[in-house]
Amino acid sequence: MLKLVGGTGIVRAARAAIIIPARFASSRFPGKPLVPLHGAEGAAKSLLQRSWEAARAVGGVAEIWIATDDDRIADTARRFGAQVVRTSADCANGTERCWSAICEAGIDADVIVNFQGDSPLTPPLAVELLIETLAAEPRVAVVTPMIRCSPLQIDRLTAEARLGRTGGTTVVFDGVGDALYFSKRVIPHTPERCSDAPIYFHLGVYAYTRAALAEYAKAAPSPLELVEGLEQLRFLHCGVPVRMVEISDPPGGLWEVNNPSDVVVVEAALAERRLV
Known part of the structure; x- marks a missing residue:
């Protein structure tokens, strides 16, 4: 069983590293x-590159790496100036790839941020908040952000689901803010057109203590992780709390690029934020 590290993940002023896992072969x-x-x-x-530029805007980070097993991605990343670490092709998900990157590059950091390569709209302040949460709450080993969905966002998520596409991941959580479950379907179930439904969109960026990440890499994939295709469910399966931090929805929203149809949505948000 994966062991929760209490008070041992951060023993001094946190030195944080961002790792951007990137793979070419997406189904x-x-x-x-x-x-x-x-x-x-x-x-x-x-x-x-846009995800890397978003990561560079995060304050207080010692280093940023792109972790990949693909020559095309590695070559592209080096051309725009990123540090690249080659990782094993056997990594099952981004969390495993982060641990592989640490081992291959000898990254010495207390806090590891898994910054998703398909989330260029991630607000830098949200990542800084994750790092601060780990430093402030020694018993928290994994933390990740969420936003409460607007009626428009709920409509888009449910429309994508009806078409059999993944519009994003939603989460339900307990009274202290620890996740109960994540799903690529919209949870909880709500009546049609319920404008005040408590539906929270999970933004796929994580901060882990080094020790929690090391133990994750030792654990076998969980059944629900394999069914949903959501790496964070391994932590829940092993009894490790995942602390949710609510953030506000910035201009243009926080959409990820999961499908080709998401490109136009993300480009609209880039324009709204005046990101060149």
Whole structure:
């Protein structure tokens, strides 16, 4: 069983590293990290570069790495100036790839941020809040953000579900803010057109203590993790709380690129935020 590290994950002022896991072979969207996204002034940059630029805006981070097993992604990342670490092709998900990156690059950090390569809209302040939460609450070993969905966002998520596509991940949590379950379907179930439904969209960026990440890598994938395709369910299966931190929805929303149809939505948000 995965052991929760209490008070031993951060023993001094946290030194944080961001790792951006990136793989080419996505079943829903092959080559996704290299898809071009146009910014506010029409310039095209790859999804990978835009995610890396978002990560660079996070304050108080010692280093940023792109972790991949693919030559095309590695070459592209080096061209725009990123540090690259080659990881095992056997990594089952981004969390495992983060641990592989630590081992391969010798990354010495107390806090590891898994910054999703398909989430260029991630607010830097949200990542800083995750790091601060780990430092302030020694018994918390894993923390990740969420936003309460607006009626428009609920409509989009349910519409995607009806079409058999993944519009994003939702989460339900307990009274202290620890996740009860994550799903690629909309949870909880609510009546149609319920405008005040307590539906929370999970933004796929995580901060882990180094010790919690090491123990995750030792554990076998859980049945629900395999069914849902959600790596964080391994922590819940093993009894490790995942602390949810609510953040506000920034201009343009917090959409990820899960499917080709998401590109236009993310580009609209880039334009609204005036990101070039």
